[in-house]
Amino acid sequence: MTEAETRERGRWHRVTDILGVFLLSVVAVLTAWCGFEASKWSGEMSIAFSQASSARIQAANADGEARSARSFDLTIYASFLQAVGEGNEELADYIRERFTPEFRVAYDAWVEDGMVEHAPFAREEYVPEGSVEAVELNALADEKFTQALEDNQRGDNYSLLTVLFALVLFLTAMSQRELVPWVGRTLLGLAIVVAVVGVVILTTFPIRI
Template identity: 30%
Template sequence: MTRFGRRGIHTERVTQTTIGPRLDLLLALMMALAAVGTAWAGFQSAKWSRVQANTYAAAGAARSEAGRVATVAAQQRTIDVVTFTSWLNALNAEIVAGDIETPRGGYTPDPESVSGFLFTRFGEEFRPAVDAWLETRPLIDPRAPATPFDMPEYRLAAEQAAAERVGDADELAGVARTANQRSDNYVLTAVVFALVLLFAGLAGKTPHSLARRVLTVVGAVALAGCLVTLLVFPVEL
């Protein structure tokens, strides 16, 4: 019994001696991978943060351009309103004075009259809307649109350009938010890698076999999850 007991003790010591170097090698490999993963996650987080900053700046520039173009569009619309009101007043005065007849459809401007002068000064984008409006016989048909501004033909290129700039700004802001989320994801991954380093370090220092194994298993699982996560995460170079 004594001899068997000594052999059992000897076998257990040999097993521990064999497991020790293997476990140390495994922990060293885990710490190396965790260190590399932490560096890579930090690098990618910084890259995506830069993408976020640049894209937000581009979105801000697009919104500023949209505001500028919208101001131009508002000025053009104001000019169209003023010229149309002036023309309508002049046309009404000439009709009341008997100088011209009430237009019953199209309108042929007389360059020598005030209304004709104003009509020829309508903007290029406003004139098609006025012609379409006059075809509805608005001066004699109460069902006609109230003004040319209600016509679908009235479209300002500046307003369309401003809307496009706003759309571009919204799209860029979405890209920036996505980049911000990706940067946060990489930061979280780096934190988990740091935990892997902690678990591996504690496993190499603790004298208790069970605690060592538990720490090693937990660290290995966390490391595997982080490595898989890095493989599926988008990369910014």
């Protein structure tokens, strides 16, 4: 090997060493960042699942409240019909005054439209107390559950990217071994390509601080 070839080989060796150290440093930081983001999104997933569970419980309570309100209205209305059937107008008026606001709206609309439906309960105006809350809370629970699944996927994406950067570290470390020069440069080049692909993918991921 001539002196010029020796110098050229030494120059390439220094260049690959510098690139290798730089790549190892950068990828180590990126790997740590991916691990941090994976843990953050895992935490967000847990919070969202907890909120979904809480909303579902509240929705069940609101739905129970709506069923109780409906049962109460049915009882009052049955007493009202009995009083009307017996011709006891005074009692019927007394009971009518004790209709709940939600049932009164439906009853008035039912009477105004000629009592077409079998009972005021079939009217869309009849919304027992707790019904709206139950619907809203169920929708919130569904939203939080979907968000939790998305957060879980984001955490998995960061974890997979950690594996990709681990491959970069492996290839870079192997390129620093005493290998045939072209093999070392090939491994380092492949590590750089994989690192660039990983960085490009990383830029598309959402960040949670």
